[in-house]
Amino acid sequence: MMRFSQCFIPTMRQDPGEAEVASHRLMLRAGMIRKVAAGIYSYLPLGLRVIRKIETIVREEMNRAGAQELLLPILSPAELWEETGRWEFYGKELVRLHDRHERAFCLGPTHEEVVTDLFRREVSSYRQLPLTLYQIQTKFRDEIRPRFGLMRGREFIMKDAYSFDQDEASAQNNYQRMYDAYCRIFSRTGLKFRPVEADTGLIGGISSHEFMVLANTGEELIVFDPESQYAANVERAEVVPPPTKTSGELKPLERVSTPNAKSVEDLCALLKVEAQRVVKTLLYQTGDNEITAVLIRGDHQANEIKIQRFLGLHDLNLATPEIVEKITTAPLGFVGPVGLSNVRILADNAIGALSDFIVGGNEPGLHLMNVNATRDFTIAGWGDFRQAQAGDPSPKSGSPLQTARGIEVGHVFMLGTKYSEKMGATYLDADGQSHPAIMGCYGIGIGRTAASAIEQNHDEKGICWPMPIAPFQAQILTVTSSEATRVGSEQLYNELLQHQIEVLLDDRNERGGVKFNDADLIGTPYHIIIGDKGLANNSIEIKDRKTGEKVLLPLNQVADWIKKAVAQQLQTQN
């Protein structure tokens, strides 16, 4: 049923108070979704049409890449998760529940365990490899903070795929096929995106790329090199160590009184120095009785993921202010490496290029100037411990990196044998030798892709859907109430249906203005306006939602024109 008067499309005139970002606000206003609880939404008919269109594109490209669709259960038993250690490791994000026999289950946040279990039961020979399986399914993650409507839900629709290969080369090949499929998928949805090198996070594994939709509201920060193809999540982006400075003469250490200078900013203002001359000393609790200090240049940001990886830890917490005071005998803001006892000191590579820098003095209101590593304190380890930032040299070309905000809509991982080893997912090779399968996993957030599309394609009046994922391709607005317009609209509606155009007929008994505004809000790419004026001159107006361009055509040419225009737009996106 594609008559507006009979469709369940509850549009709202006003912005709902709960929504801040465009996609959330517009999906609510356009009657696409409704909230049931924090991070949990119902997909209304209009929203579901968009979801289904994205799913269709994803299916086509996954199938084309040789993956086979299946459907795994949402509920999975704790034992599988205990095998990989993720029952513990996943933490509170895993939604856990018990059945009537008190057996423990979780709602699947991802399906490595379940699919690997299937594999080990059913696959035993190299002849059955490579194998790539995927599903499109609702996932559950009890996010710390659900946000922005479909952008970060606790219940969300995801396409997840898993590949099994017999050797590294074949696995790489599979990874590349998925990577390419992802590029096609996001191109086809009409989104501006960029694949970036990424950290492997909780899922774990060897290498990984994220697919970022570029949008200012994105939660991720990426760096990219306009000169080469290099792009990476700032979490991951490698920082090239600067050349080490071999300065001859070092100035003598100097104590300066710096009352109230608790932050680098305060300190710079007080001493009239650049933040680059200041070194921050961050204390991390790295064991029950172990504190590790990490030195970062004042204008840099520590990257805890890199520090974690260096230390081989799963999580990392800053020492509490109480512990800091105990160790340094100074409040937060006055910590420094000089005279710090029983603490291992690590330094970011950038510190190697510094001499005569400024650090905290481990006394309230005291900083030290002209401090130098080695002479004044000992560094136990060097590494890349900071976040990449705009202007850093690209690891590929050396030219300055730029930053952009992005929304992570897809992620591909090369997992290696992490899961197959733990779960005994092995195959026999031609010589009868047993090997763990080499795995990859590949996710796409379906709802998030829809939301991202809105972030990239909207204006003050509403959504401007890209044709391939628009809920309808065209919309007829019957703007006068005469019998002639009714008949004309019906005629055109039937013609468009015969042309296989997905058309919404706004036959509601509303004034023109209401229909214009709803059509703009919903964001159907083409609006066909039928009223007495146009019919009298046999000149029907077609409006392009995105560009606002108008075309006037005789009624009997409209359907043909729309058909060609829709086909052309689907083509260019393909």
Next chain:
RNA sequence: CGGGGCGUAGCGCAGCCCGGUAGCGCGCCUGCUUUGGGAGCAGGAUGUCGGAGGUUCAAAUCCUCUCGCCCCGACCA
């Protein structure tokens, strides 16, 4: 989990400080008129004021507890 804010009609809000019959706009229902950019007139319906307890003759309003939601930080598709 830490910090900030909000729960009053379907939606957006006022009322709360200073306790005394629960309001406004939009939407909804009926009728008439209207109909190319969110119509006009007339009539109408709708609330456990998030919940529980307390103070009081009297609580949306004051106090305590609780639940939910939103926003900012550490996780992820």
